Amino acid sequence: MxxxxxxxxxxxxxxxxALAYTLAAEAEALAEHGQFRVCLAGGGTPGRLYRELAAxxxxxxxxxxxxxDERCLPPGHPERNSALAEQAWLRRVxxxxxxxxxxxxxLGARAGAEVYARQLAGAARFDLVLLGLGEDGHTASLFPGHDWGTAADAPDTLAVFDAPKPPPERVSLxxxxxxxxxxxxxxxGGAGKRAAVAAWRGGAAIPAAAIRPAAGVDVLIDQSAYGERA
Incomplete structure (x- = not known):
């Protein structure tokens, strides 16, 4: 891959x-089947793209x-991934x-995962998945030392407990x-991601590297995250 x-x-x-890549995926999807199915990431870095999309x-x-993925917090809580996307973009369009x-x-990690799995059961595959990269190599709420759901029969959603970052309970695809x-x-982006990027490029088994679509993945970073001059 x-x-x-x-x-x-x-x-x-x-x-x-980032914007050009997203709009190219949109154009491809609309031409092929008339809808654009996009899966969002949380965090401040993707939020920069969301604000651009709002305009x-x-x-x-x-x-x-x-x-x-989502954090097990009350609806509207500012630390929820959905709150970020709504404030920066979705409520503005x-x-x-x-x-x-x-x-x-x-609903909690287990019940939330079960409900979302039922919703996803009737949904086609995503046209575009946007993901972030944590300093420890995690992506979505797939953390080192946890089950990433890589098996062929893995469920669509995972209930995450004891996450190394607060809150400890989450739901992740x-x-x-x-x-x-x-x-x-x-x-x-940022120098804080340099170690994770180096580990990934070096072939380490980090969660981000477990995302393996048939078409491969694209990773958009800045120079400080990449380290050496590209």
Whole structure:
């Protein structure tokens, strides 16, 4: 499986590449089946793209928005991934509420995972999955030392307990479900991610490397995360 590294020259270039990649995936999906099914990541880095999308005129009723993971916090809590996406983007555009499929993590990890799995059971594979990269190599809420759901029979969703970052309970899509996407784009930046990037490039078995779609993955980072001059 190919891992394609894209090193942006600066923040403006990083944002332009992220937006161009997303809109290319949208155009491909709409031409093929009339809908764009995108799965979102949490965190401040993807949030930069979300704010840019909010200022872009798209055919929003044809977008279907899902989430790769969620923290078990009350609805509307500012630390929820859905709260970030809603504030930066989704509430600012005319996307139908029925097209946004939030994870009911407020039910708790186990119940939230079960409910979201039922929703995903009737959904086609994603056209684009956006993912972040943690300093420890985690992505979504797939952490080192935990089950990543890589087996061929792994469920679509995982109940996560004892996460090394608060809150300890989360709901995450499995590596298997994320790997079924047509396209996967990792978004990362900052010197704090350099060790994770180096480990990934060196072939280490980190959670991010467990996302293995047939078409390969694209990783968009900045120079400080990449380390050596690209």
């Amino acid at each position: 190919a891992t394609r590294w894209h090193v942006a020259e600066d923040e403006t270039d990083w944002l332009a590449q 872009t005129a798209r055919d929003w009723p044809r977008w279907q928005v899902w989430y790769g 005319p996307i139908p509420a029925a097209n946004v499929h939030s994870i009911p993590a407020e 499995s590596a298997r479900r994320l790997s079924e996407a047509r396209r996967v784009l990792f978004l990362a």
